[in-house]
Amino acid sequence: MSIVVRAATDEDAQLIADLTRAAWAGKVNPTSSGHRESAAHVSDHLRGGGGFILMLDGEPVGSVRWGPHDHDPDIWEILRMGVLPHCRGSKLSQHLLEAVIHHGLECNAQELRLAVRGDQRKLLDYYAAFEFELAEELEYSHANPAEPAPMVMRRFLQD
Numbered sequence: 001m002s003i004v005v006r007a008a009t010d011e012d013a014q015l016i017a018d019l020t021r022a023a024w025a026g027k028v029n030p031t032s033s034g035h036r037e038s039a040a041h042v043s044d045h046l047r048g049g050g051g052f053i054l055m056l057d058g059e060p061v062g063s064v065r066w067g068p069h070d071h072d073p074d075i076w077e078i079l080r081m082g083v084l085p086h087c088r089g090s091k092l093s094q095h096l097l098e099a100v101i102h103h104g105l106e107c108n109a110q111e112l113r114l115a116v117r118g119d120q121r122k123l124l125d126y127y128a129a130f131e132f133e134l135a136e137e138l139e140y141s142h143a144n145p146a147e148p149a150p151m152v153m154r155r156f157l158q159d
Contacts, residue, residue, distance in 0.1 A: 002055075003095055005054055005095050006055060010043055015060055016037075017039045022084055023062060024082055026085070045065045049068060050065065050103070051064060056087060062081075062082055065080050066103075070141050075111045077140075094130075104157050111158075112132070112154065114153050116151045117151075118148050132153040136152075
């Protein structure tokens with residue numbers, strides 16, 4: 001099994017939109033905006049921040065994006081991480097998360113944040129293993145107003 005995480009380019013926008021919708025189907029609440037992901041929206045994220053694509057034996061099976069927080073460019077928000085259903089259970093998403101963490105360290109980002117939906121509470125422990133902490137005082141800046149607000153987790157990268 002060959003696992004490669006590569007940086008996404010603007011040419012990958014449609015691929016990432018397709019991966020996001022496929023990874024979230026049946027897993028994330030149908031009201032989530034990720035189910036309506038478009039290449040144009042992905043391109044905006046890639047230009048404002050960046051993304052990675054997870055390759056398994058040469059085939060794209062997952063993706064993640066990040067972007068600067070609206071009020072502080074040294075804080076990055078991790079967005080739309082997902083792995084295709086047939087690849088779950090092998091801890092492949094950790095490769096995407098680790099890629100963002102390492103890239104954040106290389107770029108001197110101060111902090112990473114991510115959102116955990118109330119119906120995915122088991123992810124709190126998963127992200128805690130990567131040194132993310134629940135930050136109940138924070139609100140997620142990309143929250144869908146049609147859904148309950150997600151919980152925000154953060155990881156400080158710089159002391």
